[in-house]
Amino acid sequence: MKAKRIFVLVMAVVLCLGVFAGCSGKNDAKIADLDKIHKAGKIVVGITDYEPMNYYEANGSLTGFDTEYTRAVAEVLGVEAEFIEIDWDNKEIELNAGNIDAIWNGMTYTEERAKNMDFSKPYVLNEIVLVVRADDAEKYRSTADLASAKIVAEGGSSGEDCVAADENLKNASFTPVDGLIFSLMEVAAGTADAAAVDSVMARRLVGNGAYANLVIIPDVVLSDEVLAIAFRKGSDLSAEVDKITADLVKDGTIKALAEKYALTLVLE
Numbered sequence: 001m002k003a004k005r006i007f008v009l010v011m012a013v014v015l016c017l018g019v020f021a022g023c024s025g026k027n028d029a030k031i032a033d034l035d036k037i038h039k040a041g042k043i044v045v046g047i048t049d050y051e052p053m054n055y056y057e058a059n060g061s062l063t064g065f066d067t068e069y070t071r072a073v074a075e076v077l078g079v080e081a082e083f084i085e086i087d088w089d090n091k092e093i094e095l096n097a098g099n100i101d102a103i104w105n106g107m108t109y110t111e112e113r114a115k116n117m118d119f120s121k122p123y124v125l126n127e128i129v130l131v132v133r134a135d136d137a138e139k140y141r142s143t144a145d146l147a148s149a150k151i152v153a154e155g156g157s158s159g160e161d162c163v164a165a166d167e168n169l170k171n172a173s174f175t176p177v178d179g180l181i182f183s184l185m186e187v188a189a190g191t192a193d194a195a196a197v198d199s200v201m202a203r204r205l206v207g208n209g210a211y212a213n214l215v216i217i218p219d220v221v222l223s224d225e226v227l228a229i230a231f232r233k234g235s236d237l238s239a240e241v242d243k244i245t246a247d248l249v250k251d252g253t254i255k256a257l258a259e260k261y262a263l264t265l266v267l268e
Helices: 002-027 033-040 065-077 088-096 158-165 180-189 199-207 237-248 253-260
Strands: 042-047 080-085 102-108 117-121 124-133 150-154 174-178 194-198 214-232
Touching: 033 042, 033 237, 042 065, 042 117, 065 080, 065 102, 065 237, 065 253, 088 102, 088 214, 102 124, 117 237, 124 158, 124 180, 124 199, 150 158, 150 180, 158 174, 158 194, 158 214, 174 180, 180 194, 180 199, 180 214, 194 199, 199 214, 214 237, 237 253
Parallel strands: 042 080, 042 102, 150 174, 150 194
Antiparallel strands: 102 214, 117 214, 124 194, 124 214
């Protein structure tokens, strides 16, 4: 059943991407971002600290699925990959201003976002889940149990959208925070009761280390999503990255990365 749900979700996104691409292709001139990055010798990518997509190891080096994915594509393009941490609330502003060439940070595809940005083909499955302290696991088993609780999510994220859309959670006391990792920190510290976060991060961190006292509420999924790379509307980088990605799928590079970081690919 879940495999069928994933297939339907991905096909819906692919169809929407085709519709938006068709609409923009007739009326908008292509933005020559390929020339831009080749002249600069680098592709500038906007990220946040978001394990396992882009995060820092104990020695301070940046790693993660999207980090390695970006570097693999940059190598084919013959340029360096430069990563800049951005305020997630300002991601579209940074992109459209030309401060970054792409948002490559486990970004959720939505039709609303596709009105203002171009997207790659979706590549990883994600879900929005709720994380609570283990001591509260019996108390909070559903969104109805959290109707009067303190909820956090990253500002400008799909987690925030899910909180606002849920009939129970929209009545809770909600506070946006500066990043996904801060959502978990708030719950772990006891300053929030629950966090609406991405499953790709929660399943990697929850129950371990600084988050050993946290659990994911079982069988509660606020949203099924797919992750994609965002580019400026009309950018010629989108098609080029899709082309390179297809080759990286064929040679096993992307599959190996997905296995390394325990992610579910939606690429063929």
